[in-house]
Amino acid sequence: MNRGTFLVYNKKILKILEKKTIKIILIPFLLLILSTILTTNAYALEKVIANSADWRDVYSAMLYASLIEKQPGLFLTSAKHSTILLYSISKNTNGTLIVSSRTQPYIVNYKSVMDGQGYKDVEELVSNRINLDLAERVFREKNIKKYIIVDDAYGYNALSVASYAALAGYYVLFANERNIAQVDAFLQDVDPTEVILFGQVDEAVKTRLQKYNPEIINKGDRFDNNIEIVKRYLKIKNTQQTLMSNGEFIEASIMSGQDPVIFIGRTAVPPQVQEYIKESDFKVAVLIGNELINSATTIRRQLGISVFVKFAQGARNPEGAIAAVEDLDKFPMPRYNLNMELFSIIYNKATNTLWVTYHNLANIGTYIKGTITLNVDGQQVVVGDQEPIFIDKNQYKTITYDAVLEGENITAQIYTLFGEGKRSLENVLQGTMNVQIVEILDNSKINITSVVYDKNNKQFLVTIQNIGEVDVYVNVELLDLYINGEFIIISSPETLLLKPGEKITLKVPAELSELDIQNNPVIKVKAYYGERENSLIKTAYAEFAYNEKSPDYIFYILVLLVIILILLLVFGRKKCPHCGTKNSRTRKRCKKCGRNLYEKK
Numbered sequence: 001m002n003r004g005t006f007l008v009y010n011k012k013i014l015k016i017l018e019k020k021t022i023k024i025i026l027i028p029f030l031l032l033i034l035s036t037i038l039t040t041n042a043y044a045l046e047k048v049i050a051n052s053a054d055w056r057d058v059y060s061a062m063l064y065a066s067l068i069e070k071q072p073g074l075f076l077t078s079a080k081h082s083t084i085l086l087y088s089i090s091k092n093t094n095g096t097l098i099v100s101s102r103t104q105p106y107i108v109n110y111k112s113v114m115d116g117q118g119y120k121d122v123e124e125l126v127s128n129r130i131n132l133d134l135a136e137r138v139f140r141e142k143n144i145k146k147y148i149i150v151d152d153a154y155g156y157n158a159l160s161v162a163s164y165a166a167l168a169g170y171y172v173l174f175a176n177e178r179n180i181a182q183v184d185a186f187l188q189d190v191d192p193t194e195v196i197l198f199g200q201v202d203e204a205v206k207t208r209l210q211k212y213n214p215e216i217i218n219k220g221d222r223f224d225n226n227i228e229i230v231k232r233y234l235k236i237k238n239t240q241q242t243l244m245s246n247g248e249f250i251e252a253s254i255m256s257g258q259d260p261v262i263f264i265g266r267t268a269v270p271p272q273v274q275e276y277i278k279e280s281d282f283k284v285a286v287l288i289g290n291e292l293i294n295s296a297t298t299i300r301r302q303l304g305i306s307v308f309v310k311f312a313q314g315a316r317n318p319e320g321a322i323a324a325v326e327d328l329d330k331f332p333m334p335r336y337n338l339n340m341e342l343f344s345i346i347y348n349k350a351t352n353t354l355w356v357t358y359h360n361l362a363n364i365g366t367y368i369k370g371t372i373t374l375n376v377d378g379q380q381v382v383v384g385d386q387e388p389i390f391i392d393k394n395q396y397k398t399i400t401y402d403a404v405l406e407g408e409n410i411t412a413q414i415y416t417l418f419g420e421g422k423r424s425l426e427n428v429l430q431g432t433m434n435v436q437i438v439e440i441l442d443n444s445k446i447n448i449t450s451v452v453y454d455k456n457n458k459q460f461l462v463t464i465q466n467i468g469e470v471d472v473y474v475n476v477e478l479l480d481l482y483i484n485g486e487f488i489i490i491s492s493p494e495t496l497l498l499k500p501g502e503k504i505t506l507k508v509p510a511e512l513s514e515l516d517i518q519n520n521p522v523i524k525v526k527a528y529y530g531e532r533e534n535s536l537i538k539t540a541y542a543e544f545a546y547n548e549k550s551p552d553y554i555f556y557i558l559v560l561l562v563i564i565l566i567l568l569l570v571f572g573r574k575k576c577p578h579c580g581t582k583n584s585r586t587r588k589r590c591k592k593c594g595r596n597l598y599e600k601k
Helices: 003-018 023-043 055-070 081-088 110-116 130-142 155-168 180-190 203-207 220-236 252-256 272-279 290-301 515-516 553-571
Strands: 049-053 096-101 121-125 148-152 169-173 194-198 215-217 243-246 261-263 282-287 306-310 313-314 326-328 340-348 353-360 366-376 379-384 389-390 396-402 410-419 426-434 436-438 448-453 457-467 473-482 485-491 494-499 504-509 522-531 536-545
Touching: 049 055, 055 096, 055 130, 055 155, 055 169, 096 130, 110 121, 110 194, 121 130, 130 169, 148 155, 155 169, 155 252, 180 243, 180 252, 194 485, 215 220, 220 272, 243 252, 243 290, 243 522, 252 282, 252 379, 252 426, 261 272, 272 290, 272 340, 290 306, 290 515, 306 473, 313 473, 340 366, 340 410, 340 426, 353 366, 379 396, 379 553, 389 396, 396 522, 448 473, 448 536, 457 473, 457 522, 473 504, 485 504, 494 504
Parallel strands: 049 096, 096 121, 148 169, 148 194, 194 215, 243 261, 243 282, 282 306, 340 436
Antiparallel strands: 313 326, 340 353, 353 396, 366 379, 366 389, 366 410, 410 426, 448 457, 457 504, 473 485, 473 494, 473 522, 522 536
């Protein structure tokens, strides 16, 4: 019975009931039953399929399916995959929703493909704003009014909250400074009961959504944020099993809400994650994908919990050679490709110091924390970093260690952790290399004289003076700037050369809002310098009260003079007392009548 027939049939029942005295009692109950049945029939779905090359569309469709049907959806990963996927869907499926990108679908009109294969009740949603369209749909169908807001620039944050959102009934909205007006308009329409801002989001997003009194979860590190959301999951559903991922791909079990998802590094497990697992009641970890075997091995050996690897699924294509298994369906997420190299290791006998120079090859600032084991004639000396050290994108940095080494053949074993945050050291750089021995002195000297903020150009201006007798190369960092709710380090993009006695200004780009300015009363500066450009082995540190660059009064005065001259030329003409024609002030006779302009009428 279709919906229209159902309505006609039940109108007849209502007419019959209207003649009976019991209608006052029965009609409200009947209407409630009819409403429930109609709603169920209208939105009954068994499968949701994402047909898009955009991870945000895939994520939104998967979460929508988990919220509606309590099971994750399916997704295409290529045009070829569109036919393979159908082998896993029964022809008797009651209701399929295809969510297709208008601009980036893998298959155009995928509905026609399913219709042609005999599938029934197939609907296709084609849109270029799938995240918001599904938000409206899940509000209508399930009255979901709880939202987690993430910035789509950080895909791992969306994955971090996925399992909790599916379990606790939150829909995840992607918001940035470009689409915040649309997100705000949607939220005004639905009148949300809860709003959570998760991870780093634009200042414009925070400001616009302040009226919803959002809860902010941002501890400045993606692993710490992930641990916080796992704790919230466990308050709702206590379990001894967890999934493990590095947040670089979408997979069905991650989106299901059945188990919490803990982030681990690609090649290492961050210390806070190890500590949390030790303190938790987890007994079993399921690793999604076999790319993280090294990290999983660390967890099993050091933390003592059982680790299983989910790396394949049963073969779906019945044609061709028999295949026992297929790779998991995984949709890639945007990620930062960190790349660090060891540039050189030099031991300076003149100062008994070891110079270790790293080169950040990535286009993103990176933190490192190294341990160097030196082997000298059978003896070992170990040096290392107490705290993570920042290296800005595409820059070199030399770290010095005090070490007394006697011998001519020195080798170094390097084990350096690195990552995008101080507590996100998930990558490992390791190897062995010979140490170059030199005997030189660095006589460079500098002084940090001032730091001011240039509001107009959105940059700090750091003035450095060479107070030594030799040329010096210098680069500067601003430490612990509190911008948009997060402590960050910003480095000057270039290393400059100063001659003896010379004073220069290094520019450090930084966009500060008025709130950021209030939150940074003191500016901390660290300068790295030395006689060799790729070996800035010396450091200087200074603190300055926040100060803004004074307005350029000479520039404004010149502009004002130009304006006055223009006004004089335009409005300073002399009117002829005889014919009324306006003449230039430099003229003595009227250009029209030729009479003397200074002659009285």
